[in-house]
Amino acid sequence: MKMTDVRFWIEHALLPQGWVRDVRLQVSAGRIVGVMPGAVPEHGDVRLKIGVPGLGNLHSHAFQRGMAGLAEIGGASGDSFWTWRELMYTFLHRLDPDSFQAIAEQAYMEMLEAGFTRVGEFHYLHHQPDGARYDRPAEMSARVAAAAHATGIGLTLLPVFYAHADFGGAPPNPAQRRLIHDVDGFARLLDDASRAVASLGDAVLGIAPHSLRAVTPEELNVLVPLTAGPVHIHIAEQTREVDACLAWSSQRPVQWLYDHAPVDARWCLVHATHVDPAEVAAMVASQAVVGLCPITEANLGDGIFPMQAFAQAGGRFGVGSDSNVLIDAAEELRLLEYGQRLVARGRNVLARGDGVSSGRWLYQGALDGAAQALGGEAGLVVGASADLVELDAGHAAMTARSGDAWLDSWLFAARRGAVKAVWRAGRQVVSEGRHRHREAIAARYAAVLHKVLGA
Numbered sequence: 001m002k003m004t005d006v007r008f009w010i011e012h013a014l015l016p017q018g019w020v021r022d023v024r025l026q027v028s029a030g031r032i033v034g035v036m037p038g039a040v041p042e043h044g045d046v047r048l049k050i051g052v053p054g055l056g057n058l059h060s061h062a063f064q065r066g067m068a069g070l071a072e073i074g075g076a077s078g079d080s081f082w083t084w085r086e087l088m089y090t091f092l093h094r095l096d097p098d099s100f101q102a103i104a105e106q107a108y109m110e111m112l113e114a115g116f117t118r119v120g121e122f123h124y125l126h127h128q129p130d131g132a133r134y135d136r137p138a139e140m141s142a143r144v145a146a147a148a149h150a151t152g153i154g155l156t157l158l159p160v161f162y163a164h165a166d167f168g169g170a171p172p173n174p175a176q177r178r179l180i181h182d183v184d185g186f187a188r189l190l191d192d193a194s195r196a197v198a199s200l201g202d203a204v205l206g207i208a209p210h211s212l213r214a215v216t217p218e219e220l221n222v223l224v225p226l227t228a229g230p231v232h233i234h235i236a237e238q239t240r241e242v243d244a245c246l247a248w249s250s251q252r253p254v255q256w257l258y259d260h261a262p263v264d265a266r267w268c269l270v271h272a273t274h275v276d277p278a279e280v281a282a283m284v285a286s287q288a289v290v291g292l293c294p295i296t297e298a299n300l301g302d303g304i305f306p307m308q309a310f311a312q313a314g315g316r317f318g319v320g321s322d323s324n325v326l327i328d329a330a331e332e333l334r335l336l337e338y339g340q341r342l343v344a345r346g347r348n349v350l351a352r353g354d355g356v357s358s359g360r361w362l363y364q365g366a367l368d369g370a371a372q373a374l375g376g377e378a379g380l381v382v383g384a385s386a387d388l389v390e391l392d393a394g395h396a397a398m399t400a401r402s403g404d405a406w407l408d409s410w411l412f413a414a415r416r417g418a419v420k421a422v423w424r425a426g427r428q429v430v431s432e433g434r435h436r437h438r439e440a441i442a443a444r445y446a447a448v449l450h451k452v453l454g455a
């Protein structure tokens with residue numbers, strides 16, 4: 001039996017149709033090749049009590065994990081997203097390929113421990129600190145791939161095209177010099193990035209035009225046909241960005257995008273926080289995924305996405321850890337729901353239909369949306385990657401519960417200890433809540449941060 005040929009026997013498994021008992025998953029070369037309910041456990045089966053599919057994290061800037069918690073200081077001038085971004089640029093300029101990779105490994109390890117099994121890395125740190133090119137165009141993309149390999153997380157790499165400081169093609173500012181490409185240089189980056197991720201086996205390569213601030217309409221037209229994979233873009237995160245877009249084009253960002261780009265199910269609109277009802281309708285009709293990052297959006301003071309209206313219309317969504325200020329799959333979904341409850345002054349405001357569990361609705365929606373946005377199959381089905389999370393049946397929050405109440409209790413009533421074990425592509429990467437390489441990765445991370453932050 002090869003390493004990734006495994007048989008799982010799951011006493012309670014969350015399948016697309018709901019909770020099913022005594023399920024055997026047959027896995028070959030990391031993929032599910034058989035799902036058999038009502039099976040009897042056999043010698044050699046890996047046995048789980050409560051098994052759910054691993055969740056995709058559709059939006060991450062891994063290196064920002066290293067500055068988490070360092071931008072929480074009040075100031076007389078009023079702190080904002082834009083002052084946070086200045087600190088982020090300062091941090092970014094201290095990173096070399098080795099330190100960048102060490103921080104990414106720490107972030108990906110924490111994601112796996114939290115139940116995220118694939119990451120969409122919205123990757124924009126491409127060049128040397130002075131803006132000079134590395135010998136290899138995709139040097140830093142290769143470091144993202146190396147961090148995914150070291151930790152075992154599934155990777156959807158989204159190399160970012162960034163060329164301008166503001167709407168209307170404004171020249172980039174010096175702080176952005178590590179990010180900048182022209183279209184030809186970006187095509188070379190993509191070409192090299194495809195080689196950098198090839199050895200991972202099941203990596204997906206897409207593109208990420210950074211935002212309407214950073215990309216001109218002409219560039220956007222050239223970029224989108226460069227990939228058959230996912231297209232991710234930051235959009236309408238801040239009201240200042242909406243105002244600037246209106247001043248530039250007389251249209252709101254999402255409205256402009258739908259008028260000028262072929263937005264469809266390949267697209268992921270990250271944030272889309274500030275949208276009006278017509279923009280909500282356009283996003284729903286296009287079947288694009290809205291990438292919500294509730295923890296980061298709260299941390300940066302972005303605002304609250306009109307999720308209730310979007311969900312009622314059947315909009316597709318997933319969650320991302322974005323700035324990685326805190327990495328926790330359950331907390332992203334909890335905060336998504338709680339933000340809406342606070343706005344609506346009601347409870348269980350997203351799940352539709354009598355008796356539908358909020359935890360189940362949130363988890364299933366985010367599972368499907370992330371799989372679409374990251375270019376994979378959702379759930380424990382034949383053909384999907386064997387990405388599995390075992391919830392700890394012995395955790396206090398899980399006591400005397402079953403079925404959807406396990407999901408509700410994980411998302412709303414437990415802390416991190418609820419994730420007991422994680423398998424990625426059939427291979428166990430987390431047991432008893434800890435990544436199998438935790439000590440080595442954490443030691444490298446600590447050494448790098450002491451150096452980078454000068455402590």
Ligand code: ZN
Pocket residue numbers: 059061122234270322323
């Ligand atoms: Zn982002």
